Amino acid sequence: MSAVKYFIDQNSRRLKVDEFLMRELNSAGYGGVEIRKMPMRTEVVIHASRPGVVIGRRGSKIRELTEILETEFGIENVQVEVSEIENPWLNAQVMASRLARQLERGVRFRRMAYWILRRVMRAGALGCEIIVKGKLSSRRARYQKFKQATVAKTGEPADTWVDEADDTAILKPGTIGIKVRIMRPEARLPGVIKVKPPKARKAVEPEVHKRPDEEEVTEVVDVEEGLEGITDIEELRELEELDGLELVEEPVKTEDKPEPEPESTESPEEVTAPEEAPTPEATEESLKELEELDNLEEVGE
Secondary structure: OOHHHHHHHHHHHHHHHHHHHHHHOHHHOEEEEEEEEOOOOEEEEEEEOOHHHHHOHHHHHHHHHHHHHHHOOOOOOEEEEEEEOOOHHHOHHHHHHHHHHHHHOOOOHHHHHHHHHHHHHHOOOOEEEEEEEEOOOOOOOEEEEEEEEOOOOOHHHHHHHEEEEEEEEEOOOOEEEEEEEEEOOOOOOOOOOOOOOOOOOOOOOOOOOOOHHHOOOOOOOOOOOOOOOOOOHHHHHHHHHHHHOOOOOOOOOOOOOOOOOOOOOOOOOOOOOOOOOOOHHHHHHHHHHHHHHHHHHHHHO
């Protein structure tokens, strides 16, 4: 078998399986099927808005579908899985089947079409279009279109972002065809520019400028040059001891030493006051008196 015939057979079988499941699972909100060829088995994933109806009581419906797919459609090692549709209002197949079932129950097509249109747009779709064809209100067939917002019809945007589905409703006057197109919320149309919102800026705190007279005066502390570079504690202690000492000027040296003055005998009753340390002025006066005494002695001789 050539590659072209192989793909034609696979696609035709998939369409037959899709039509069969649409009839069987119409009440379960059927939304489509995926057939995946695996090395050991063939996975059939059924998308439905109510997966409990597809599974059945204790999996009876699943086993029945597995047998039919193996016998009638020739699919080997079938494994049926059910996937729940997160948002059925954005699935065109679910909306088309729901509109067809309501028309079969006797609901007016305008009322039901407008209700589905509003719910689809409220779910977040960028656009929606519903077309109803057949004997709607007279013996002659006609069609009516219900549309809101933008729906791409041609090109890559239509193939990528538009979900399209068909269904039929069988009534007494005849068969009514239904087509639903839904533009997905994540669609990116050419020529549509979207401006990103600006980033939130940080609040700038106002700076308080002080007057020249209010400026803080920085005190300049002079560092003694002698203490720079001294890191030893003993050296610092020696410097503190030297600073505490009082410096006394040395007396002027004379050639002859002055004779010591006779010690005055004081009575024990008298209390002697503690001697004060001689000041520089007192030492000068004492030196002058000593010189005068020396001169007198020389004259006497």
